[in-house]
Amino acid sequence: MADYHRAISHFQNHPGRAGGLTHLRTLTIRGVRAGTISPHEVLFRVRPAAVAVSILAERERQVADVGKLIAARITAAAGTDPERWSTLIDRVESWTGSLLSMLTDDADARPSLPPSRPNAWTGHLWRPANILLALAPAECARHFLTAGAVGTAVRRAGLAQRMAAFVPLSRALVEHTLSSRGSGRARLSLAANAFTPDAVLAELLRWVGEPAIATAVREHDFAGGAVRYEAFQAVRERPEAIRRSLAVLLEYGQQQFLDLLAAVPEDDAVGIHMLIKLAGDALDPDTRRAAYARLAEVCEAEAVWTLDLAYAGSLEAMEPRVRASMAAGSAGSLAESLRTEPFRDPYQGVNVAAAAMRRADLLGRPLPWLR
Numbered sequence: 001m002a003d004y005h006r007a008i009s010h011f012q013n014h015p016g017r018a019g020g021l022t023h024l025r026t027l028t029i030r031g032v033r034a035g036t037i038s039p040h041e042v043l044f045r046v047r048p049a050a051v052a053v054s055i056l057a058e059r060e061r062q063v064a065d066v067g068k069l070i071a072a073r074i075t076a077a078a079g080t081d082p083e084r085w086s087t088l089i090d091r092v093e094s095w096t097g098s099l100l101s102m103l104t105d106d107a108d109a110r111p112s113l114p115p116s117r118p119n120a121w122t123g124h125l126w127r128p129a130n131i132l133l134a135l136a137p138a139e140c141a142r143h144f145l146t147a148g149a150v151g152t153a154v155r156r157a158g159l160a161q162r163m164a165a166f167v168p169l170s171r172a173l174v175e176h177t178l179s180s181r182g183s184g185r186a187r188l189s190l191a192a193n194a195f196t197p198d199a200v201l202a203e204l205l206r207w208v209g210e211p212a213i214a215t216a217v218r219e220h221d222f223a224g225g226a227v228r229y230e231a232f233q234a235v236r237e238r239p240e241a242i243r244r245s246l247a248v249l250l251e252y253g254q255q256q257f258l259d260l261l262a263a264v265p266e267d268d269a270v271g272i273h274m275l276i277k278l279a280g281d282a283l284d285p286d287t288r289r290a291a292y293a294r295l296a297e298v299c300e301a302e303a304v305w306t307l308d309l310a311y312a313g314s315l316e317a318m319e320p321r322v323r324a325s326m327a328a329g330s331a332g333s334l335a336e337s338l339r340t341e342p343f344r345d346p347y348q349g350v351n352v353a354a355a356a357m358r359r360a361d362l363l364g365r366p367l368p369w370l371r
Helices: 002-013 020-034 039-044 049-057 061-078 082-091 099-104 128-135 138-146 150-163 171-178 184-192 198-204 211-218 225-233 239-249 254-263 269-282 285-298 301-312 320-328 334-338 348-357
Strands: none
Touching (some): 002 020, 020 039, 020 061, 039 049, 039 061, 039 099, 061 082, 061 128, 082 099, 082 128, 082 138, 128 138, 128 150, 128 171, 138 150, 138 171, 150 171, 150 184, 171 184, 184 198, 184 211, 198 211, 198 225, 211 225, 211 239, 225 254, 239 254, 239 269, 254 269, 254 285, 254 348, 269 285, 269 301, 285 301, 301 320, 320 334
């Protein structure tokens, strides 16, 4: 724990430095892995409590085993008391003492960092309040989101709005955000959350008068093709809006663009053509070739020829397979020819991991490795 205490002292002496809690979390996980920080120390000595709660997000077995013990201690302390769970969820955002002191309502004046300090967490989406809400029994989670005196309810509504942008997402939080109790900002945060399941994104798109939600779904990091296509349909007659969203999507989402094209109905060749055309230079060469193959599957080869010629500006600069097909004056099997060199997703590992985290069934059991 010596490194941990030195880190607390460092960030206390440099209050403007970002990432204090993220660094403390990293040190805690490193110590748990190495066996130099025991479950007892996570409970009694790690401060603030938010850091101890945050390790419950770790799935690595050695850390998850400690996480199970910590989760069991939390659930034993709160039981099935809705008010007790609500107090803990509220408190973890501001409590500077250890997790045990938070669970037992004991003062802990030992050196710590304020968890509410701006930029205390960096590069970390697992919010401690979300974790506690996910641990709570369903009726207790709903109580936190819907009950309380006026001042408490207003404060919790603000917290719920912020929680919608983080993980884990739980069914109670999603249902609250989608209900009339949820705010427009909370729904937008949920739509922009990289780990919101497609079924929830589709539900969000049904909210009338909230066009920013459709923009968030169009530009979503990991949304499936079908729900993204639905969001693009909302601006089908606005090419500039489509172009802007494609530019954002294609910064890292070449595979997602191809998934979008695959979701366009085969009788909507115009839609596929428009998306490829408006994507412009944002398409990588491999993505462009695969996109042309998709277009060739649903319409005559002439559409691919003219589209690529207009993009390239000259015959010499055209995609070689498209140019060869055009020179021969024969459509042949243009789609098959374009697919001879398969598309390779440069972010396949990230996309596969994200898909596993975005499963809709996880809303009912957000932390399965702790069960």
